[in-house]
């Protein structure tokens with residue numbers, strides 16, 4: 001089947017690569033010895049296809065495709081090395097003497113070669129190191145069958161190789177001033193569900209936007225000037241310097257309508273889930289209010305702190321009032337540029353600090369402020385996952401929170417994509433209604 005020529009969307013072609021192609025070439029890469037030079041050429045060739053499907057520039061760094069927190073694909077070179085390491089692991093744990101001798105001879109021959117290496121030596125080293133770690137860990141448990149040992153060893157080797165590869169990508173990216181900045185997101189993200197999950201079921205174009213937006217490879221005006229295709233970086237909306245950050249979060253003209261539409265779309269996702277979580281509980285002591293129009297959502301109101309509790313001009317995005325426990329949770333949502341999430345949190349906490357104190361000292365309620373930051377490119381960092389968890393009253397928290405994280409990320413990403421597409425259009429044709437995640 002010719003994947004490249006088929007008319008399906010680029011992200012589906014990448015999925016075809018992940019699900020079918022990787023599996024199909026695995027056997028061939030196991031039984032043949034290929035020199036590292038040829039392997040690199042082969043990998044490069046496949047990478048060019050993947051770049052085309054993801055709309056990445058030919059010269060861009062492919063790390064994001066293969067990093068486990070990026071797109072998580074496996075390169076031809078990685079598959080080859082993994083498979084060969086598996087073979088060596090099998091020989092070392094379950095092979096008979098003659099096979100082991102053959103392997104040793106091969107390793108010795110390779111170590112004398114300076115060119116035309118087939119990777120045997122590197123694989124052998126990784127397997128030996130992993131074996132040493134495993135035998136240290138499990139000195140007390142000697143009842144394992146060779147098959148179990150082999151399985152465990154293969155898993156350890158695979159994880160080790162991926163980690164080494166990830167480190168290599170991150171190290172390389174740290175030397176790139178523009179494209180490398182996506183690795184900064186990883187610092188905050190190391191959580192169980194990846195950013196990838198928010199890409200599923202996205203409208204056409206969002207996938208390419210997400211991937212290239214992460215690596216800052218989108219044709220915003222600052223990049224076009226850098227690539228020699230345009231002379232001015234001027235934003236057609238506000239005449240400021242147009243960068244991706246400017247388009248998504250810092251354009252003063254987009255602030256009133258475009259960013260509000262995105263904020264309210266994400267807010268609706270959040271409040272809908274909170275309402276659903278609370279509706280499954282037996283108690284009816286909880287009232288959820290949200291700063292959205294009542295036409296948009298049940299419980300929508302523009303005074304979220306009830307005046308009988310405390311009159312105030314401040315309107316937090318959501319309030320959760322628990323009359324039984326006399327608790328009032330103020331929730332404030334921001335959709336910042338990922339690198340500015342901490343600053344957004346500090347700003348919002350400062351804004352509501354006084355109101356919180358007033359509530360605690362002048363009302364019967366004890367108040368807490370929770371700020372939620374959903375990155376404008378769909379990233380929700382692990383701090384925020386913890387905060388979402390703290391808002392969840394139901395059991396089976398983890399799966400519920402994971403799904404909410406996915407929905408919020410998906411919603412922010414898709415609405416940001418609409419804002420990005422309209423970046424050079426001074427007229428914003430406001431979409432009818434808010435965006436809803438699928």
Ligand SMILES: [Zn+2]
Nearest residue numbers: 235237238251
């Ligand atoms: Zn602007």
